[in-house]
Amino acid sequence: MSVRVGVLGATGAVGQRLIQLLDPHPDFEIAALTASDESAGHDYREVAKWRVDAPIPEDVASTTVVETDPSAVPDDVDLIFSSLPSSVGEAVEPAFAEAGYVVSSNSSNARMDDDVPLVIPEVNAEHMQLIEVQRDERGWDGALVKNPNCSTITMVPTLAALDSFGLERVHVSTLQAVSGAGYSGVSSMEIIDNVVPHIGGEEAKMESESRKLLGAFDGAELSLHDAEVSASCNRVPTIDGHLENVWAELADDPSVGDVEDALAAAPSADLPSSPEPLVKVFDEPDRPQPRMDRMLGGGMQVAAGGVQETPAGVQYNCLAHNTIRGAAGASVLNGELLARDGWL
Ligand SMILES: NC(=O)C1=CN([C@@H]2O[C@H](COP(=O)(O)OP(=O)(O)OC[C@H]3O[C@@H](n4cnc5c(N)ncnc54)[C@H](OP(=O)(O)O)[C@@H]3O)[C@@H](O)[C@H]2O)C=CC1
Numbered sequence: 584m585s586v587r588v589g590v591l592g593a594t595g596a597v598g599q600r601l602i603q604l605l606d607p608h609p610d611f612e613i614a615a616l617t618a619s620d621e622s623a624g625h626d627y628r629e630v631a632k633w634r635v636d637a638p639i640p641e642d643v644a645s646t647t648v649v650e651t652d653p654s655a656v657p658d659d660v661d662l663i664f665s666s667l668p669s670s671v672g673e674a675v676e677p678a679f680a681e682a683g684y685v686v687s688s689n690s691s692n693a694r695m696d697d698d699v700p701l702v703i704p705e706v707n708a709e710h711m712q713l714i715e716v717q718r719d720e721r722g723w724d725g726a727l728v729k730n731p732n733c734s735t736i737t738m739v740p741t742l743a744a745l746d747s748f749g750l751e752r753v754h755v756s757t758l759q760a761v762s763g764a765g766y767s768g769v770s771s772m773e774i775i776d777n778v779v780p781h782i783g784g785e786e787a788k789m790e791s792e793s794r795k796l797l798g799a800f801d802g803a804e805l806s807l808h809d810a811e812v813s814a815s816c817n818r819v820p821t822i823d824g825h826l827e828n829v830w831a832e833l834a835d836d837p838s839v840g841d842v843e844d845a846l847a848a849a850p851s852a853d854l855p856s857s858p859e860p861l862v863k864v865f866d867e868p869d870r871p872q873p874r875m876d877r878m879l880g881g882g883m884q885v886a887a888g889g890v891q892e893t894p895a896g897v898q899y900n901c902l903a904h905n906t907i908r909g910a911a912g913a914s915v916l917n918g919e920l921l922a923r924d925g926w927l
């Protein structure tokens with residue numbers, strides 16, 4: 584199988600990660616790269632400030648970047664990956680879906696729309712069926728599919744693994760890497776020797792997106808999970824890898840061993856980029872750590888550890904690479920699911 588793919592926002596931080604993952608991909612072939620009007624018409628190497636810690640693929644470097652408009656992308660492209668600023672995605676992604684393209688987007692716009700699948704394939708692949716509702720309602724031949732926010736993706740696979748114990752309430756405190764804000768997002772004077780206890784909009788995203796991901800889809804409508812989720816988000820001076828401290832209140836009151844077993848047994852998805860196992864559980868109380876564990880499973884594995892009982896529920900720590908599992912890799916995984924299940 585070879586699926587021709589386009590990347591919207593290809594010159595950006597997440598766009599570069601997408602290229603790093605798509606260039607060697609066994610099933611996907613990069614056929615179009617888009618960016619802003621200022622970059623259009625130039626070779627990719629001229630307009631992308633390449634920041635990835637691996638060489639820029641030569642065939643990509645010499646590709647001409649085009650405008651972010653459906654008319655600029657060849658008709659035989661089957662799948663579009665989008666990593667645009669959300670204000671741009673809001674206007675442009677529906678235009679691509681209307682023009683017949685299936686869009687796997689990482690941008691935050693439309694994630695909570697009733698007819699937009701918000702998917703982590705290992706957690707809620709069945710929500711992809713919402714595409715039928717979306718096509719009926721919007722009259723699109725294409726589709727718009729989202730992956731969640733990077734902090735949400737880090738935590739939700741662990742919550743899904745514990746939901747059979749009766750997930751009632753979640754408190755989470757995050758320690759988020761600077762790459763989550765993009766290359767120029769946090770200045771060195773702000774973050775070196777410091778922690779910033781505020782990331783605009785992040786807490787609300789974790790609280791709402793988690794409940795949608797864990798919600799039930801009856802074939803026509805999606806209902807949010809009942810659990811209350813409360814988040815506190817902090818920027819810390821790590822480069823990549825979001826570490827999170829989670830307290831989960833579970834109706835069944837499982838033992839620490841039961842929780843560790845459930846996390847370790849979280850099902851993987853039978854897709855090229857899905858890690859096996861989905862969650863690596865550490866016995867060592869001081870793991871996972873961003874520098875040591877963010878590249879587990881090629882950056883796609885979620886790590887967990889430090890499970891203990893507390894008066895506020897089961898407490899544990901979890902970690903994932905925010906620009907791979909939390910962004911570009913999440914979109915690629917959704918693309919693999921879309922291709923495998925015949926949505927293209
Ligand atoms: N950085 C991260 O770790 C994460 C980012 N995200 C989300 O992913 C998206 C992209 O983030 P990031 O890669 O950091 O952003 P960047 O600012 O690095 O890249 C933005 C991309 O969008 C293009 N672009 C900007 N304005 C326009 C426009 N008006 N029309 C068309 N293209 C445009 C840029 O092109 P040009 O180079 O020509 O300006 C560039 O390719 C955002 O929605 C962000 O919130 C999500 C999770 C993690």
Ligand SMILES: N[C@@H](CC(=O)OP(=O)(O)O)C(=O)O
Pocket residue numbers: 689690691731732733734759760762763764782785788905
């Ligand atoms: N806000 C995240 C990154 C991000 O861009 O998230 P979203 O995909 O929800 O816009 C962070 O700072 O780490």
